Amino acid sequence: GGRIGTFRPTGYNLKTYQLSIFDQWGNLIWYSNLLNDGSPAEGWDGTSNGELMKMDSYIWKIDATFEDGTEWKGYKTESGKYSKFGNVLLIR
Numbered sequence: 537g538g539r540i541g542t543f544r545p546t547g548y549n550l551k552t553y554q555l556s557i558f559d560q561w562g563n564l565i566w567y568s569n570l571l572n573d574g575s576p577a578e579g580w581d582g583t584s585n586g587e588l589m590k591m592d593s594y595i596w597k598i599d600a601t602f603e604d605g606t607e608w609k610g611y612k613t614e615s616g617k618y619s620k621f622g623n624v625l626l627i628r
Contacts, residue, residue, distance in 0.1 A: 543596070543624045544579025549603045555580070557624070558595040565589065574603065582626050593623050 545555060550571055557566040557580050565584035570577035580596075582589055598620055600608040610618035 542579030542581045545576055545596075545598060547575055547600060547608075549574045550576075550600050551603050551605070552599075552601045554597075554599045556597045558597070559589075560592065560595075562595075565594070580624070582628075588628075589626060591626050591628055593625050595621060596624055597621050 543557075547553065551574075552569070553571050553576055554569045555567065555576065556564055559565055566580045568576070568578050568580075598608065598610075602608065608620075610620040611622070613619050
C-alpha cells in the first residue's frame, strides 16, 4: 500500500512549461512540457522509466513563459532572490 500522489506545480496562462526532476547527482529522471489549457497537464508520480524511485529528496526545476511573453522568474526565496529550483521529498 501507501499513498500515491503526484508532484504537479500549479500555473495559469502558460505558453511554455518545462518541469524537470533530478536525483541528488543531477541526473534527469523525469521531464514534462505538457500543458492543458495553459496549466501543467501532468505531474511526477515518483517513477522513472516505469520504475519506482527510492525514498529520497529530489530536485525540481521549472522553466515557463506566460501567454503575454513574460518569463516566470521563479519563486521568491527567504533571501528575496528568485529560484527556479526546489526540493521534493519522495515518501512511501
